[in-house]
Every structure is written in C-alpha cells, then in structure tokens.
Amino acid sequence: MAPKVKLPKPGELSKIEFKNPATDWMDTPVEFKPGTYCWGAKEKDLLTLGLPNPRQWSPADEDWKIPDGWESTIIEGIAERLSKYRSFKVFMDICVRCGACADKCHFYIATGDPKNMPVLRAELLRSVYKKYFTKSGKFLGRLAGARELNMDVLKEWWSYFFQCTECRRCSVFCPYGIDQAEVTIIGRELLNLVGLNIDWIAGPAAACYMKGNHLGLEPHAITGNIESMVDDIEDITGIRVNPTFNRKGAEIMFVTPSGDLLGEPGIQTCMGYLMLFHELGLDYTWSTYASEGGNFGFFTSNDMAKRLNYKIYAEAKRLGVKYIIGGECGHMWRVLNQYMDTWHGPADFLEVPVSPITGTVFENAKSTKMIHISEFTADLIKHKKLNLDPSRNDHLKVTYHDSCNPSRGMGLLDEPREIIKAVCNNFYEMPENTIREKTFCCGSGSGLNASENMEQRMRGGFPRANAVKYVREKHGVNMLANICAVDRAALPALMDYWNPGVGVTGVTELVGNALVMKGEKERTTNLRFEDLPGKGGNE
Amino acid sequence: MDIKFNEILKEKKSTISKRWLDTMIASYPKDDSGFLMSQKDRFANPVGYTFTKGLDGILEVLIKDEDSAESLQFLNDIIKVRAIQDFTPAKAMAFIFQLKTIVREELRKEIRQNQIYVELLEFESKIDDLALNAFDIYVKCREQIYELRTDELKRMTFTLLKKANLMSEIPDPDPESEPKDQN
Ligand code: SF4
Ligand code: SF4
Numbered sequence: 001m002a003p004k005v006k007l008p009k010p011g012e013l014s015k016i017e018f019k020n021p022a023t024d025w026m027d028t029p030v031e032f033k034p035g036t037y038c039w040g041a042k043e044k045d046l047l048t049l050g051l052p053n054p055r056q057w058s059p060a061d062e063d064w065k066i067p068d069g070w071e072s073t074i075i076e077g078i079a080e081r082l083s084k085y086r087s088f089k090v091f092m093d094i095c096v097r098c099g100a101c102a103d104k105c106h107f108y109i110a111t112g113d114p115k116n117m118p119v120l121r122a123e124l125l126r127s128v129y130k131k132y133f134t135k136s137g138k139f140l141g142r143l144a145g146a147r148e149l150n151m152d153v154l155k156e157w158w159s160y161f162f163q164c165t166e167c168r169r170c171s172v173f174c175p176y177g178i179d180q181a182e183v184t185i186i187g188r189e190l191l192n193l194v195g196l197n198i199d200w201i202a203g204p205a206a207a208c209y210m211k212g213n214h215l216g217l218e219p220h221a222i223t224g225n226i227e228s229m230v231d232d233i234e235d236i237t238g239i240r241v242n243p244t245f246n247r248k249g250a251e252i253m254f255v256t257p258s259g260d261l262l263g264e265p266g267i268q269t270c271m272g273y274l275m276l277f278h279e280l281g282l283d284y285t286w287s288t289y290a291s292e293g294g295n296f297g298f299f300t301s302n303d304m305a306k307r308l309n310y311k312i313y314a315e316a317k318r319l320g321v322k323y324i325i326g327g328e329c330g331h332m333w334r335v336l337n338q339y340m341d342t343w344h345g346p347a348d349f350l351e352v353p354v355s356p357i358t359g360t361v362f363e364n365a366k367s368t369k370m371i372h373i374s375e376f377t378a379d380l381i382k383h384k385k386l387n388l389d390p391s392r393n394d395h396l397k398v399t400y401h402d403s404c405n406p407s408r409g410m411g412l413l414d415e416p417r418e419i420i421k422a423v424c425n426n427f428y429e430m431p432e433n434t435i436r437e438k439t440f441c442c443g444s445g446s447g448l449n450a451s452e453n454m455e456q457r458m459r460g461g462f463p464r465a466n467a468v469k470y471v472r473e474k475h476g477v478n479m480l481a482n483i484c485a486v487d488r489a490a491l492p493a494l495m496d497y498w499n500p501g502v503g504v505t506g507v508t509e510l511v512g513n514a515l516v517m518k519g520e521k522e523r524t525t526n527l528r529f530e531d532l533p534g535k536g537g538n539e
Numbered sequence: 540m541d542i543k544f545n546e547i548l549k550e551k552k553s554t555i556s557k558r559w560l561d562t563m564i565a566s567y568p569k570d571d572s573g574f575l576m577s578q579k580d581r582f583a584n585p586v587g588y589t590f591t592k593g594l595d596g597i598l599e600v601l602i603k604d605e606d607s608a609e610s611l612q613f614l615n616d617i618i619k620v621r622a623i624q625d626f627t628p629a630k631a632m633a634f635i636f637q638l639k640t641i642v643r644e645e646l647r648k649e650i651r652q653n654q655i656y657v658e659l660l661e662f663e664s665k666i667d668d669l670a671l672n673a674f675d676i677y678v679k680c681r682e683q684i685y686e687l688r689t690d691e692l693k694r695m696t697f698t699l700l701k702k703a704n705l706m707s708e709i710p711d712p713d714p715e716s717e718p719k720d721q722n
Contacts, residue, residue, distance in 0.1 A: 022569035035684065036625060103574050103583065110586060111624060112567035112575050228701070263695040431582050451688040458623040458684070466585035492694060493687040498619070
C-alpha cells in the first residue's frame with residue numbers, strides 16, 4: 001500500500017490575502033498609487049490663472065495644504081451652482097438608480113471599481129448634496145445616502161472626478177439623460193475653489209492664457225513650425241503652398257488645436273489642411289493669437305473656459321473674416337458648438353458659412369459661424385470637387401474611432417466616414433456597440449492625457465483598444481483614424497500597449513495623401529516620408 | 540502524463556474553470572452587480588471576456604498536455620490586463636498559483652482513490668512553468684508603461700527636435716526595447 005500523503009494546500013502556505021476586502025463604498029478610502037493619478041497643479045500656473053490657493057503640493061502627500069474653512073467654501077460653491085445651473089440641480093435630484101448607466105463607463109469596465117460607475121461617481125457628490133441641501137439627508141444621514149463633507153471625501157472627489165474623461169457615454173444610456181460629464185464638470189469646479197486641479201490641465205490653460213495656445217508657442221514658433229511643414233510638402237509634392245498669417249480681410253480664419261503644430265502625427269494632419277486649402281485656392285488665414293482650438297479651461301471651470309475661448313471671436317472680428325473653419329479636435333467642438341455662442345455670441349459681425357467651392361450653406365452653423373473641417377471636406381467630396389487617388393493609401397487598412405465630443409456632442413458621425421471611404425480603399429468598422437454615439441473613449445480625454453498616469457490611461461482606453469484588436473484580428477486593420485488632437489497624441493501609446501503595429505492618423509492626413517494636386521510631381525512617399533505602395537524599394 | 544489524471548481533469552474542467560474565474564474576480568473591488576462575471580458581450584466587458592477565454596484556454600492546453608506555447612498567448616492577454624490594474628505583482632499573478640488549490644480540492648477524492656500523486660505533482664510543475672512565463676510577461680508590460688512615456692514625449696516634441704537638428708542624435712530605438720507583438 002502506498003504511503004498516505006497529506007499535502008498542505010498551497011493556499012495554506014501563503015499568507016498573502018488575494019481577495020479584496022468587501023467594504024461599502026462609503027467606507028473604502030481612496031489610495032494614491034503612482035501611475036494612476038495626475039500630478040497636482042503647480043503654484044505658478046494657478047497664480048497665472050488667478051485661481052485660489054496656489055501652492056506646491058502633491059496628491060501623494062497626506063497634507064494637501066487646503067486653507068481652513070474649506071468646507072464652507074465648497075458648500076457655498078454647491079449652493080451657488082445649484083441656483084445657477086438647472087441641469088445640476090435636476091441631476092442631483094432625479095436619478096432613480098436604475099443602473100442603466102452603471103456598466104457603460106470605460107473606467108468601470110476596465111477596473112471593476114464600483115466608484116467608477118457613472119451612477120456612483122455622481123453619488124460621491126450627491127451624498128454631500130443630500131446632507132446639506134435636503135431634509136431627508138439632514139435628518140436621516142447615511143440612511144438616506146447622505147454624508148458629511150470631510151478631507152477623505154474631498155480626496156475621493158479629486159481621484160474620481162479626474163478619473164472621468166467627461167466623455168458622456170453614460171448619458172446615452174440614461175433614461176433621464178443624466179449627464180455625468182456635467183456632474184464631473186461641476187465637481188472639478190468645486191475642487192478648483194480650494195486649489196485642487198491637475199498639472200496637465202492648469203499648465204496648458206496657463207500657457208493658453210499667456211500665449212494663446214496650450215503648448216505656449218509664440219507667434220514666431222507657430223509660423224516657423226508651419227513653414228517647416230511647407231518645406232516638407234514641397235519635398236513630397238513639388239508644390240510650395242502659401243499659408244498666410246494674421247491677414248486682415250481674408251474670407252476665412254482657420255483655427256486648430258495647437259497639438260497639430262508640434263507633435264506626430266498631428267503635424268501630418270496639419271500638412272493635410274495646408275495642402276487641401278492650397279489646392280482649393282481658399283482665401284483663408286491662420287491666426288498666431290487665436291492659435292488654439294482646444295480649451296483646457298473647460299476642464300477647470302465654466303469661467304476659465306469662457307475666458308480662454310474669448311480670443312476666437314475677438315480675433316475673427318479683428319481680422320474681419322466672414323466665418324471660421326476649425327480643425328480636427330474633440331472637446332474643442334463641444335465648446336465651440338455648445339458654449340461659444342452663449343458666452344460670446346451672437347457673432348453678428350460674421351456671416352453664415354458658405355463653401356466658396358460648392359456654394360453649400362452650412363445652416364447648422366448659422367449661429368456659431370464656425371464649421372468643422374470634416375463637414376467642409378465631406379461636402380467637397382460629395383460634390384466631386386477633389387481629385388483623389390485612394391490607392392496611395394492602399395497599404396492601410398483603416399478603422400475609425402469616433403471621438404466622444406464630435407460624435408456625442410455634435411452628431412458628427414457620417415462626414416468623417418464619407419471622407420475616409422473616398423480616400424482609402426480599405427475601411428472596416430469596429431463593432432456596433434463601440435462606435436458612433438456609443439463610441440468608447442480613448443481613455444485620456446478631458447485633460448487626462450498626461451504621461452504620469454499612463455497606467456490609468458491604459459485602463460481607460462482598454463475597451464476602445466479591445467474593439468480595435470477585434471478588427472485587427474478579423475481584417476488586418478493597421479491604422480486607427482480619428483478627428484481629435486488628443487486622440488492623435490494619446491492613441492499611439494494605447495495602440496503600442498494593446499495592439500502593437502496599429503498606427504494612428506488624423507483623417508485629413510489621409511486626405512493629404514490621396515489628394516492629387518494640380519501640377520504636382522510624381523509622389524514617392526506619403527506625408528510621413530514613408531514609401532508609397534508600389535513606389536518604394538522595399539515593396 | 541498518466542492518462543487517468545488527464546481524463547479526470549477533463550471531466551471536471553468546467554467546474555475548475557468556473558472556480559478559477561471566480562477566484563480571479565474575487566481580487567476586484569466588491570461589486571454587487573457582478574458585472575465582470577455576468578456581462579457576456581466581449582466588447583461591453585473586455586476584462587471578463589479576456590479572463591473567461593484566457594483561463595479556459597490555458598486549462599485546455601494543460602489538459603491536452605501539449606506544447607505550452609499556445610497557452611502563452613492566453614497568458615499574455617490576461618497579464619496585460621492585470622499589469623495595469625493597480626495590483627501588486629503578487630496579487631496580479633496569484634491566479635496562476637490558485638489553480639493548484641482548485642485542482643487539488645476538486646480532484647481530492649479521485650487522487651486518493653487512484654493514488655496519482657506523482658501525476659498531480661507533474662501537473663503542478665506545469666503550472667510553475669506557466670508562472671515563470673507570467674513573470675516575464677508581467678515585467679515586460681510594466682517596463683513598457685515607462686517606454687510609452689518616453690516614446691510619447693519624443694512624438695510630442697518631434698518638430699522641435701527636427702528643427703534643432705537633434706533628431707539624428709536620438710538613437711534609433713533599440714529593437715530589443717520595441718514593443719513586442721505577442722499576439
Ligand atoms: S462621462 Fe464618460 S468617463 Fe465620465 S462617468 Fe460617464 S462614461 Fe464614465
Ligand atoms: S441611468 Fe440615469 S437614472 Fe439610471 S442610475 Fe444612471 S444616472 Fe441614475
């Protein structure tokens with residue numbers, strides 16, 4: 001008979017607890033682990049912007065250096081906003097906890113952390129609202145879901161309102177249309193009252209306030225960068241395009257996010273704009289003052305967004321243009337499409353945009369007087385005004401990522417697709433529940449595209465990347481197109497991690513490559529100086 | 540390996556696989572909705588899908604007693620997710636060792652009856668091999684997070700570097716440090 005052996009269970013030998021402690025969300029304090037949060041706003045940037053409580057601090061420190069009496073500052077801040085914004089009051093009151101939004105947030109989907117459920121993210125603030133602004137909360141306290149405002153709550157807000165990309169995916173599924181992005185916006189405003197912003201938002205906002213754009217590019221740097229793109233275009237096409245700057249009396253002013261002026265692959269998108277406008281002979285000009293389409297003030301407070309936005313109409317007025325075309329950007333369009341007119345309109349000094357090439361009147365922009373480059377280009381394509389050779393993009397198998405704001409914020413769904421189909425022969429859609437209004441966020445929106453929180457970004461973008469993985473495996477997709485500067489900055493890292501080998505491109509870069517310009521030489525490379533299909537030695 | 544052991548394992552596969560997934564999910568914050576388990580749509584719940592498919596796939600390969608290369612793909616998909624989810628390395632990879640406990644518990648009676656302890660140990664050493672591979676993948680993922688940051692910075696400052704003629708001074712990325720496509 002074999003000896004009796006009694007093996008210890010492996011678990012018995014190990015002393016590490018692998019299960020998560022099951023505590024109620026109100027009793028689960030937040031932890032700040034490197035890689036999962038953004039750095040705190042710098043003293044100098046808050047000073048520049050005139051925001052409260054400028055100081056050096058770190059979210060990892062125990063003491064956040066918040067001035068005494070901060071509780072009343074926040075409570076008064078809530079009161080003020082309840083009376084000012086009806087939507088905020090409604091969103092605080094009407095949620096029935098049906099749960100329809102719960103599993104729709106990319107951060108929840110990727111972390112399984114209930115506090116990333118949109119309904120619970122709102123509850124972080126709602127619980128405090130209940131305590132101080134409702135009878136039931138005052139008397140029943142926790143029984144009614146109410147709780148005191150204290151430092152732990154404040155830290156929790158900071159953590160979770162800077163873990164929401166304000167993408168509004170949850171709102172698509174809420175039967176009452178509760179928009180968690182708006183709750184986050186208010187939450188961040190409140191945090192800013194006591195000096196709690198993140199560096200990646202306050203820094204660009206301060207740069208924009210002083211220099212006109214997030215990157216802090218001064219006028220000579222802007223013209224210099226564009227000139228070097230002009231040189232590259234000439235090398236590739238043999239044609240020298242002639243952009244003008246701050247030219248009074250031009251018909252159109254063009255505004256794009258400054259990300260298109262500096263990094264890759266933004267600059268190739270920018271080269272696409274330059275080529276397209278040149279080919280059309282468009283009477284347009286760049287402004288080196290209104291040199292930012294994006295608006296990181298929007299991620300700080302309504303007032304800051306308004307302040308940074310002001311220059312766009314002011315500059316259009318100064319230059320005496322008829323209307324404005326804006327470049328490929330995400331949140332820029334939520335601001336321009338939904339807020340600018342209220343803040344600084346009516347822009348009576350401008351005219352309703354009319355395409356000088358096709359005569360199309362853009363009635364949708366009757367009020368704002370500003371149209372999106374994709375609307376403009378799709379209209380040209382529809383009227384067959386462009387000479388295109390899509391085979392130049394034949395090495396690409398393209399899929400399209402709907403950026404949250406243009407898709408959910410302004411319904412720009414078909415125009416980019418029409419453009420891509422006209423300039424590429426291989427286009428594949430991602431699955432239905434991950435595109436159009438239901439698109440998944442890049443995970444880095446609303447100012448969260450810093451680099452110190454890379455781990456958090458990889459999480460937030462996982463649902464998006466997972467859908468890209470699917471079309472890559474099924475169709476061999478190797479290029480992710482988009483119309484957003486934050487996407488162009490943030491998605492390359494997301495692809496490198498989850499789907500190595502998939503590149504990222506702005507839609508207008510694809511246009512620039514396919515565009516057959518009058519008098520151009522035979523092109524051998526694309527705008528990235530890579531051999532065109534069938535033209536290089538490495539085929 | 541002894542046929543018997545694998546046959547028993549095969550019979551119990553679905554129970555083992557389910558328990559394995561349960562243990563994995565228990566490492567996430569308490570969530571009454573049970574989302575990670577219950578949502579079956581692979582796009583609505585990529586984490587749950589990756590784990591369900593991956594754990595089942597690994598188990599399948601282990602039972603078939605074949606070349607482990609196939610299971611590396613599944614392992615890679617799972618670890619990539621665990622590596623960015625706020626776990627300590629130990630917690631991120633505990634699930635591999637937990638398979639041992641589950642198999643022992645599920646097969647306790649059969650192992651005693653058939654006296655197949657040696658086979659059990661053989662099986663467990665395959666799990667150890669898997670764990671060693673998992674460490675490699677995990678470390679690579681974590682290193683990559685830092686590389687992503689430097690790569691991003693390079694992309695962001697592309698024009699400036701080019702203008703200052705500095706581009707040539709940035710060495711070509713070392714092929715070893717390029718993100719490897721494990722898929
Ligand atoms: S707005 Fe987006 S990030 Fe914020 S809670 Fe809703 S789904 Fe999540
Ligand atoms: S879907 Fe709307 S009503 Fe339902 S829980 Fe979410 S926010 Fe509340």
